[in-house]
Each structure stands twice: as C-alpha cells, then as structure tokens.
Amino acid sequence: MTAWIRFRLADGHTRFGILDAESVTEYAGDMFGDAISTGRVHGVDELTLLSPCLPTKVVALWNNFYALSEKLGKAPPAHPLFLIKPPTSVIGQREPIRRPPAYGGKIAYEGELAIVIGKRCSNVSVEAASDHIFGYTCINDVTAAELLNEDVNFAQWCRSKGFDTFSCIGPAIQREFDWRAARVVTTLDGVERQNYPLADMIFSPAEQVSLISQDMTLEPGDVIACGTSIGVGSIKDGATVDVAIDGIGVLSNTLALES
Structure with missing residues (x-):
C-alpha cells in the first residue's frame, strides 16, 4: 500500500x-x-x-449518507449537494484548529473520507472518473455552526465552514484503498462519537468526481469531502478530534485554547 x-x-x-x-x-x-x-x-x-496536498479548493458534500438523510427527513439528492471551502482553510496532522477571533459560538466536527484528485478533469464519465482519483485521505470538515443560519435570508455554508484551519486533512494519501469495506470512526478526547460505514454513501467516489466535474474543473490536488453521517457534535476549546479510517490512518487536531 x-x-x-x-x-x-x-x-x-x-x-x-x-x-x-x-x-x-x-x-x-x-x-x-x-x-x-x-x-x-x-x-x-x-x-x-503537513497537509498531504495543497488543493485549489475543497468541495464538501452535504446529505451524502442514507442514514443521515433518513434521520434528517431529507430525500436522497439527485445530484451531489456541495459547498466550496478555500485553500486557506487547509491544515494538516496535529496542526491546531483556531477559533475565529470574532466568533464565540459552537464549533462542530465532521469526520469524513476525502477524495484527492490526481488528474485535471472536466465532464468525465463515471467509468473514467477513477482514472482521475489519485487516492484517499481523512478530513475533519469543521463548522462555525451558529453562523450557518445567522441570517434567515441566506444559509451561510461557505462562511461557516471556510475559516482558516477549518479543513483538517491527512495524515496521508492512500493510493490503494477499498472504501466499500471501510468505516469512519471519529473520537472526541478519546470518546467515540461517529462510527459509520462508507458503503452507506449515496454517491460513490466515482459518481462524485463525475458529477462534480460537470459543474467545475477539478485540478490535481483538489479534495472532495464525501460528506458525513450520524454523530456530528461540538468541540470545546482544548478538545482533540481524531478521524480514523482503516487503511488510511488517524487524523488528529485540537481546537486551540482561546488566548
């Protein structure tokens, strides 16, 4: 491997x-x-x-697991639902997550599988999509949760998830990885909070790459966060989140204590 x-x-x-x-x-x-x-x-x-790649963008999916879709009472989408996180949000293994200076509210973790693009792709078929996947890694898709619906007129997905340090990626990119047999296990200060099978994804990695490439060009090093399932929760200042996927490794990041 x-x-x-x-x-x-x-x-x-x-x-x-x-x-x-x-x-x-x-x-x-x-x-x-x-x-x-x-x-x-x-x-x-x-x-x-360090972060194993330097994406030009992180494409983060929402409602991509049947279990969470059912819990939320949402129908499975016909096309991946996603937002874009900037490259300035990316950090690597053991780098601290930093609270935005003007935000004192809830910060949430989301342990997820991440796809790393290896070849530039635009409008690729599902059959060809795998040729454009370099490998897979772990991601903690961090959210300033109380900003999401701060304005009742507009859901602020990009703002709430795009702060510096809010895309924790690593520890490594695994080239040979059977996502169908793997689980994502997220722990908070050593206590298990998420444990879900990747086989429950609504859109497979190849389908994600194909469909998203119809919306935008994906560049080498770009990351697609495959979405999360049940068990998302908040991180207290000083707490450590570990995202573990067998066959890839354990990504560990701590929400820095306020100075």
Whole structure:
C-alpha cells in the first residue's frame, strides 16, 4: 500500500514522499505527475507532517449518507449537494484548529473520507472518473455552526465552514484503498462519537468526481469531502478530534485554547 505525505524537515524545507512504517522515502518533482525518488530516507521522528496536498479548493458534500438523510427527513439528492471551502482553510496532522477571533459560538466536527484528485478533469464519465482519483485521505470538515443560519435570508455554508484551519486533512494519501469495506470512526478526547460505514454513501467516489466535474474543473490536488453521517457534535476549546479510517490512518487536531 502506497501512502504519500508532505512534510517539513528540521531545516524548514518542505518535501513529499512515501511513508513506509517508521521512515519516509523522499521524492522530487510532482506528486501527481513525474515524481522521482531522491534516494534520501528520513525517520518519521525527523519531520513534521503537513497537509498531504495543497488543493485549489475543497468541495464538501452535504446529505451524502442514507442514514443521515433518513434521520434528517431529507430525500436522497439527485445530484451531489456541495459547498466550496478555500485553500486557506487547509491544515494538516496535529496542526491546531483556531477559533475565529470574532466568533464565540459552537464549533462542530465532521469526520469524513476525502477524495484527492490526481488528474485535471472536466465532464468525465463515471467509468473514467477513477482514472482521475489519485487516492484517499481523512478530513475533519469543521463548522462555525451558529453562523450557518445567522441570517434567515441566506444559509451561510461557505462562511461557516471556510475559516482558516477549518479543513483538517491527512495524515496521508492512500493510493490503494477499498472504501466499500471501510468505516469512519471519529473520537472526541478519546470518546467515540461517529462510527459509520462508507458503503452507506449515496454517491460513490466515482459518481462524485463525475458529477462534480460537470459543474467545475477539478485540478490535481483538489479534495472532495464525501460528506458525513450520524454523530456530528461540538468541540470545546482544548478538545482533540481524531478521524480514523482503516487503511488510511488517524487524523488528529485540537481546537486551540482561546488566548
């Protein structure tokens, strides 16, 4: 199984490579194109993990699991329902989630599977979509929940989810991953809050890529957050959220204590 990561070395330089147990083989070039091994190997304890990709956008789905759709009393959508999160919202493994300075309300976690695009795609078929998927990772789609319906005239999905640090992505991009057999397990300070099967998705990853590519061009490194299921909750300042998916790893981020 091939797990790609981005990392920062002690000298401050940023690199990418393949994670193998307790070491990382460094590569140069383009992770999504001509990646060439430099021959350098680093110990995991010598580096700091970063977000495994730098998306131009994060496309985040809503109402993409049958269990949550039923709980909400919503019909399954005919087309993926989504919002766009900016690249400035992205952080990586163990980076702190930061509360917006002017917001003192509820902040919520959503543990999800994320698709990482590997090839530029526009108007691709479902059959061709898999060729455009580089791999999969974990995402915590963070929300300033009380801003969502602050204005009764307009639901503020992008504002409530687009703050800096509100897209936690990582720890690695797994190339070989059977999403149909995996579950998302989200814990809050070690207590399980979500445990749901990815097989319950309304739109499969290939369907998501195909249908969203009909709405916008997806670039290499872009991320699609596949949506979440039952168990979303709030994060207190200082609390840690872990999003675990077997075959990918555990993404861990803490909501920083207010200064």
